[in-house]
Amino acid sequence: MQLLALLFVILVFLNLAMSTESPLGQSECGEYDYSRNFPGVRNQDGHGFCWAFAGTALLEEHRCLEDATTCRQMLSVLDESRCTWTMGNDEGANKTGEGNSIAGGIFCGLNEGVCRERLAPYNQGGGCRITIFFGGASTAAKCRHEEVMNIYEKWHRVITPLALQCHNSFDALAAGSNPEIQRFMDDLLAIVTSDRYLGSKADILQMLVKAKDKGEFAKSILIPPGCAAVRWKPRDRENIGVHTETLSGKSRNNKIEALRSVFKIQEHSTGATICLDSGGIFGGAIGDGNKPKCEKQHAVVFTGMRWNASENRCEIKVRNSWGKDSEISGWMSAEVILDSLRELTYIRDYRKKLP
Secondary structure, eight states: OHHHHHHHHHHHHHHHHHOOSOOOOGGGOOOEEOGGGSOOOOBOTTSSOHHHHHHHHHHHHHHHHHOGGGTTOOBOHHHHTGGGOOTTOSSSTTOOSTTOOHHHHHHHHHHHOBOBGGGSOSOOSSOOOEEOSSSOOEESSOOHHHHHHHHHHHHHHHHTTTTOTTOSOSHHHHHSOOHHHHHHHHHHHHHHHTTSSSSOHHHHHHHHHHOSSHHHHHHHHHSOHHHHTTOBOOTTGGGEEEEEEEOTTOOHHHHHHHHHHIIIIIOSOEEEEEEEOTTSSBOOOTTOTTSOOOSEEEEEEEEEEEEETTTTEEEEEEEOSBOTTOSSOEEEEHHHHHHHEEEEEEEEETTSOOO
8 A cells, every 4th residue: 555655646746747737825825725615535335326415415514504403414326316317228247327417416416406315325234345546446345335236137037938027016026936036036035134234025026026137126116215215405496506617728827726616616616527648646637737637537526725834835635436545535745636637517506706
């Protein structure tokens, strides 16, 4: 880990050395820190849900600002992503929820509501263990949403040869003697009774019948009726909305001015889309001639800005969804962050006018 940290520092230094822009001075920097508005740092478990984690974090902050008693409470990432649900739609193993935007999930949460994390948890049982950076992300254990979709795929493999896809009831199947179906139902019962999933075996069997694909089945299992019944909605939603500002190709000064305006006038954090290269190190936003173009896009939240006198540099505070010990987190060089910045997405109060 020490070697990886040293390599990361070296690559950050090289990024700074390659820059053709002048360094940011103290006059361009600001003093803001909204990190107190959030619960603990979370972990997306190596899957492409960064956009949902960033959007959910902004909804958590808005809820905290609306009611201080909720400031350490987590909202459900899965429920926030339900309106733009892509889980199970991608080809290939372990690809779930890829390719969405921060704005879509926020729009859903603001208008349709979102429930607490404990009612529709992203992952039960301690989470997945992953390795991030230098070789990519790899899962060492299956996440909860993958296991749910595996149930559907296993069921589909059992019923397809038997031409049973159109059954409207499982009563006959349960009473039958087909060994493949009996083995499947025994496995399903073991999963249900392990308390890893919400609902009874009968509920899950009915969901298997009704679901048109594994993504729809996962959605019906992972976001139970109890979540929908108690969704939080902001009180002031007639005055707020989602705003995305494209900054790719803009100068550092343009980018930091836009960020400072959100911090100062909107008085809260902002989601951010940044560029990474294939190794997980910062890449340049499209249009920035001093860096490679985006190989990957990643969503994070910017929660603060400060001038670090001891380091003689402006810094931006980053909230990531790779766990509390990830390399891209906390106070980081504003120049490196801004060079990789593609766009800002935030909850905008239209009563507060941006310049």
